[in-house]
Amino acid sequence: MGPGHIRSQSTHYGRPPPSFTAPTDWDTKAKLDEVMACYHKIREDSSKTTALEQAVPVYKEKIMVLELDQQRLTSANKSLTTDLDAMREKSVILEKRLFNLTTSLDDQIRAHRLEIDDKDRALRNEVEKLRRDNTDEMDRVLRNHRDEIREAERRAALEIDDKIRDIERKAEEKLGEERNRRLREVQELEEHIAKGDQNKNLALEDKSQEIQNLRNELENLKAALEKEQQKKGDAEKSLADLSEQMRRTGIDTTSTITSLEATVASLRARIHFLESGSKAQSDSFADMESRLQDAMRSAEESKAKLIKEETLRRILFNQVQELKGNIRVMCRVRPVPSNNSEGEVAQVKFPDIDKESKELEIMGKEEKSSLGTVTRKTHAFSFDRVFGPNTQNEEVFGEISQLVQSALDGYNVCIFCYGQTGSGKTHTMSSADGMIPRATHQIYETAENLKDKGWTYTMEGSFVEVYNEEIHDLLGSSKDMDKKKHEIRHDDQKKQTIVTGLKTVTLTSADTVESILKQAANNRSVAATKSNERSSRSHSVFILKLIGRNSTTNETSEGTLNLVDLAGSERLKQSGAEGDRMKETQNINKSLSCLGDVIGALGQGKEGAHIPYRNSKVRCVGQKFQVKN
Ligand SMILES: Nc1ncnc2c1ncn2[C@@H]1O[C@H](COP(=O)(O)OP(=O)(O)OP(=O)(O)O)[C@@H](O)[C@H]1O
Numbered sequence: 100m101g102p103g104h105i106r107s108q109s110t111h112y113g114r115p116p117p118s119f120t121a122p123t124d125w126d127t128k129a130k131l132d133e134v135m136a137c138y139h140k141i142r143e144d145s146s147k148t149t150a151l152e153q154a155v156p157v158y159k160e161k162i163m164v165l166e167l168d169q170q171r172l173t174s175a176n177k178s179l180t181t182d183l184d185a186m187r188e189k190s191v192i193l194e195k196r197l198f199n200l201t202t203s204l205d206d207q208i209r210a211h212r213l214e215i216d217d218k219d220r221a222l223r224n225e226v227e228k229l230r231r232d233n234t235d236e237m238d239r240v241l242r243n244h245r246d247e248i249r250e251a252e253r254r255a256a257l258e259i260d261d262k263i264r265d266i267e268r269k270a271e272e273k274l275g276e277e278r279n280r281r282l283r284e285v286q287e288l289e290e291h292i293a294k295g296d297q298n299k300n301l302a303l304e305d306k307s308q309e310i311q312n313l314r315n316e317l318e319n320l321k322a323a324l325e326k327e328q329q330k331k332g333d334a335e336k337s338l339a340d341l342s343e344q345m346r347r348t349g350i351d352t353t354s355t356i357t358s359l360e361a362t363v364a365s366l367r368a369r370i371h372f373l374e375s376g377s378k379a380q381s382d383s384f385a386d387m388e389s390r391l392q393d394a395m396r397s398a399e400e401s402k403a404k405l406i407k408e409e410t411l412r413r414i415l416f417n418q419v420q421e422l423k424g425n426i427r428v429m430c431r432v433r434p435v436p437s438n439n440s441e442g443e444v445a446q447v448k449f450p451d452i453d454k455e456s457k458e459l460e461i462m463g464k465e466e467k468s469s470l471g472t473v474t475r476k477t478h479a480f481s482f483d484r485v486f487g488p489n490t491q492n493e494e495v496f497g498e499i500s501q502l503v504q505s506a507l508d509g510y511n512v513c514i515f516c517y518g519q520t521g522s523g524k525t526h527t528m529s530s531a532d533g534m535i536p537r538a539t540h541q542i543y544e545t546a547e548n549l550k551d552k553g554w555t556y557t558m559e560g561s562f563v564e565v566y567n568e569e570i571h572d573l574l575g576s577s578k579d580m581d582k583k584k585h586e587i588r589h590d591d592q593k594k595q596t597i598v599t600g601l602k603t604v605t606l607t608s609a610d611t612v613e614s615i616l617k618q619a620a621n622n623r624s625v626a627a628t629k630s631n632e633r634s635s636r637s638h639s640v641f642i643l644k645l646i647g648r649n650s651t652t653n654e655t656s657e658g659t660l661n662l663v664d665l666a667g668s669e670r671l672k673q674s675g676a677e678g679d680r681m682k683e684t685q686n687i688n689k690s691l692s693c694l695g696d697v698i699g700a701l702g703q704g705k706e707g708a709h710i711p712y713r714n715s716k717v718r719c720v721g722q723k724f725q726v727k728n
Pocket residue numbers: 432433434488490518519520521522523524525526527634635636666667668
C-alpha cells in the first residue's frame with residue numbers, strides 16, 4: 100500500500116465479529132481455537148496501526164511541499180494573468196490593425212476586381228471582335244472556296260457533259276451505222292424477197308398464160324379434128340351411098356369414079372394430115388404439161404423460201420427495233436392556237452430539225468443584270484425524236500408504225516401519250532387520223548398481206564378508263580360505267596395480266612375500230628356529266644390483242660398493242676384544286692409518278708430487278724406489256 104492511500108480498518112472489540120457464530124454446544128477446543136484466532140487478528144491489526152502512525156509525518160511533509168508548490172503556482176498564475184491581460188490588450192490592438200488592414204485589403208481587392216472585370220470585358224470585346232473578324236474572314240474564304248468548288252464543279256460538269264455527249268454521239272453514230280446497216284439489210288432482203296416474189300409471180304403468170312393459150316389451141320385443134328372426122332365420116336358415108344346408088348342404078352362412068360376416088364384420096368390425105376397434126380399437138384401439150392409441173396414446183400419452192408425469209412425478216416426487223424431501244428421517248432410540240440388565250444408563249448428552238456430531229460431547246464425568261472444586259476437561259480433537252488408544231492399525225496405515225504408491226508410479230512408494245520392538259524394527247528391518239536385508227540388500219544393491211552405467207556390473225560379490242568384509281572369499261576354499258584367493279588389479275592407464269600369483267604370486241608374490219616372509239620367517247624361523255632372534264636382527268640387504255648397462226652409453218656404469235664392516253668399532269672399548288680378536284684389531281688399525279696418509277700426501273704434494264712407495277716392501276720393494266728419488252 101503506497102502513501103496517501105490510507106484504508107481505515109475497523110476493529111470489533113466490543114461485540115463479536117459478524118462471522119462469529121455461537122456454538123450450540125460447549126466445546127473447549129473449539130473455543131480455544133476461536134480465542135487464538137481472535138488473538139492473531141488483534142495482533143495483526145495492531146501492527147497495521149503502527150505502520151499508519153509512521154506514515155503520518157511523511158504525509159505531513161508531502162502536504163507542506165504541496166502547499167509550497169501551490170504558493171509558487173499561485174504567484175506564477177498571477178504573473179501569467181498579468182501577461183494574459185497585457186496580451187489581450189495587445190490582441191485588441193492587433194485585431195484593430197487587422198480589421199483596418201482587412202478593410203483596406205477588401206477595398207484593394209474590390210478595386211482590383213473592378214480592374215480585372217474591365218480588363219476581362221475589354222478582352223472579351225477584343226476576342227469577340229477577333230472572332231467576328233475571323234468569322235468574316237472564314238466566311239469570305241469559304242465563299243471563295245465554294246465559288247471555286249462551284250466553278251470547278253461547273254467546269255468538271257461541262258467537261259463530263261462534253262465527254263458524255265461525245266461518248267453518246269460516238270455511241271449514237273455507231274448505233275446509227277449499225278441501225279442503218281441492219282435497216283439496209285432488212286430493206287435489201289425485203290426488196291430481194293419482193294423482187295423474187297414479183298419475178299416468180301410474173302413467170303408464173305406467163306406460164307399460166309402460155310398454158311392457157313396452148314389449152315385454147317388444143318381445144319381449137321380438137322374441135323377442128325372433130326369437124327374433119329365428122330367431114331370424113333360424112334364423105335365415107337356419101338361415098339358408100341354413092342357406090343350403093345351406082346351399084347343400084349348400074350351407071351358406071353369412069354370419070355365419075357375417078358373424080359370420086361380423087362375426092363376420097365384427098366379426104367384421106369386431109370384426115371392423115373389432121374391425125375399427124377393432132378399427134379404433134381399432143382406432144383407439144385405433154386411438153387407444156389411437164390413444163391407447167393416444173394413451174395408449179397419451182398413456185399412452191401419459192402413460196403417455201405418466201406415463208407422462211409419472212410421468219411428471218413421478222414427476227415431482223417425486231418432486232419432493229421431493239422437496237423433502236425425498247426423504251427423510246429419522243430416529244431411533240433403543239434402549235435400555238437390562232438386565238439391564243441393561254442398567256443405568254445414559250446420560245447422553243449429545234450436545233451437539229453433538218454438532221455436527226457432529236458434536240459429541243461426552251462428559252463427561259465429574260466433576266467436583266469445590274470449592268471442592264473438582258474440574258475436568257477437555254478434549257479436543252481434530248482429525245483429519241485422531236486416533232487415540231489407543223490408535224491402532222493401522219494409523220495408521227497411514221498415513227499410508231501414500226502412498233503405496230505412488232506405487235507403483229509408477237510411483241511407486246513405499249514405507247515403512252517403524256518403531257519399537260521391541253522397539250523394534244525387526245526389529238527395525237529384518238530382523233531380521226533390519230534394513232535389508234537392509223538394503227539388498226541395498218542394492222543389490217545399488214546395482216547391481209549401476211550395471208551399470202553400463211554398467216555391468219557384474230558384481233559380482240561378492249562378499252563378501259565382509269566379514273567381516281569378505279570377501272571371502268573368504256574365498251575360496256577354506260578349504265579354500269581361507275582357501278583361495275585373490275586380487278587386486275589396477274590398470271591406470272593403466263594406473263595399475262597387480265598382485267599376482270601371487261602367487254603372484249605372481236606375486230607372483223609378496220610371500221611369496227613371507229614365504232615369502238617365512238618362508243619368509248621359516248622360512254623365517257625355520259626360519265627362526264629357527273630364530273631366535269633372527266634376525260635381530261637382520267638387515263639384511257641386501248642388494248643388490241645393480236646393472235647396469229649401460220650398454217651404453213653405451224654408458228655403462232657400473240658402480241659398486244661396498248662395505246663394509252665394519260666390524264667393531263669397538273670401542278671397541285673398552281674391549279675389551286677380543292678375537294679374532289681384535289682383528290683383527282685392527287686390520284687393523277689400519284690399514278691404518273693408511279694409510271695415514271697416503272698419506266699425508270701425498266702430503263703435500267705436490270706435482270707430480275709423489282710419493277711413497282713402494283714403502285715398504281717394504270718401501271719398494273721400495262722404490266723404485261725412491259726414484262727416482255
Ligand atoms: N398538233 C396539233 N395540231 C393542231 N391542233 C392541235 C394539236 N395538238 C392539239 N391540238 C388542239 O388543241 C386542243 C387540245 O388538245 P387535246 O384535247 O388533244 O389535249 P389533251 O392533251 O388531250 O388535253 P386533256 O389532258 O385535257 O385531255 C384541241 O382542240 C386540239 O385539236
